Amino acid sequence: MKAKEIVLIGGGHAHALALKALADRDRAKFSITLVSPSRWQHYSGMVPGWMTGQYELEACQMDLRQIADHAGARFVEDWAVGLDATRGCVFLSDGSHLPFDALSLDVGAEVDTTWLTALHDKLLPVKPMADFARLWQSLLARADLPPAFKLAIVGGGAAGVEVSLAAAAGLRKAQVNPTMALITGRRGLLPDHPPGVRQQVERALSRASVQVVAQQAVGIEGGVMLDDGLELPLDAAIAATGSRAPVWLSLTKLDLNEQGFVSVNACHQSTSHPNVFAAGDVCSRTDRAITRSGVHAVRAGPILAHNLIAWLQGRPMKEHEPRRWPLQLISTGPTNAVASWGPLSASGNWVWRLKDQIDRRFMRSLLVREGLPNRPREGQTP
Ligand SMILES: Cc1cc2nc3c(=O)[nH]c(=O)nc-3n(C[C@H](O)[C@H](O)[C@H](O)COP(=O)(O)OP(=O)(O)OC[C@H]3O[C@@H](n4cnc5c(N)ncnc54)[C@H](O)[C@@H]3O)c2cc1C
Missing domain, CATH: 3.50.50.60 (FAD/NAD(P)-binding domain)
Known part of the structure; x- marks a missing residue:
């Protein structure tokens, strides 16, 4: 048959x-x-860590062709x-x-960039992640980055927070002193997380000198315009806006x-x-x-x-019961993270180490044969 x-x-x-x-x-x-x-799928949990220099890019990539091979599946690119x-x-x-x-x-x-298209090549949408990684790499490699680089991240969810703090650390590592704003939209910072998480993230953003702007942004030539009519000139904007x-x-x-x-x-x-x-x-x-x-x-x-x-x-199927409170670990820099679990929150270096362990274990679980080139390299654990 x-x-x-x-x-x-x-x-x-x-x-x-x-x-x-x-x-x-x-x-x-x-x-x-x-x-x-593409045969390479970027693992979003580790990409902010790549931006801060914690991981090699190849450690954040799943090899789909290899995973398909192991499952006896045909891979069509x-x-x-x-x-x-x-x-x-x-x-x-x-x-x-x-x-x-x-x-x-x-x-x-997909990342919804409808309101930001006027930014043209200054815009870096976080997805597709392979494109984002390429754009971020070439931005950092630019010899003409102004010393007071103006960067905005648009999107007040966990992805926007992680990318803001990773970008701040990555730019400073590259000897660039950025002026940064996280533009969250009218719902503000992390609207779906408990107040404790918000407070800890606010502290991390303030330490990294990232200004939080709880307004809507529209792309204009050379930057963005906010709800109150203020125009922010920008050298680049990262879009981590809602999904489409x-x-x-x-x-x-x-x-x-x-x-x-x-x-x-x-x-x-x-x-x-x-x-x-x-x-x-x-x-x-x-x-x-x-x-x-x-x-x-x-x-x-x-x-x-x-x-x-x-x-x-023709056999019975199973229902998928998602966890009521999935554990969410939001990295807030090279060595710190905030945990969000239902109404509870915690932060510190131990949360970052836990996240690092979970992420590495996840990637290792997908490496179906030993000794292949994309095995995660040891990152710089603090
Ligand atoms: C910066 C950042 C950090 C994040 N961190 C976390 C985190 O720590 N924890 C967490 O739970 N979530 C995190 N998220 C959210 C998480 O990335 C997404 O929820 C998750 O990737 C969704 O997975 P998925 O299986 O739906 O598919 P995706 O991971 O989005 O992958 C979809 C795949 O489909 C492919 N594809 C798209 N269109 C087609 C097509 N037409 N034909 C064939 N292939 C196609 C794409 O190339 C891609 O490979 C983060 C997101 C971002 C942006």
């Missing part, structure tokens, strides 16, 4: 973990293809650009198509929520097409609200793997 075709689109956190779990399947019965525009879920066919940017019996989407979310769903999904006939994310049930199965699953930032659960975070994506991976096979075999 012909093997059933499972196609995984995107090499995000959820699919990396799903592939690990799928390595044990009956390979004669289930054939898997992973589609990703391309973008998915369209999908006919009823006929079971996904279209790739090179004009080819892949038929599938079951499909899973883990393509993440990938536009191509709107042409797929899948059920989407109001923001364009793929609507899924508790088994992470599309509410319109049972042969389609989705996990990570690209999905929206219809039974409950889940924040978009790597932690949730990682934990959904093994359940997704189980459900893809179970659905193809």
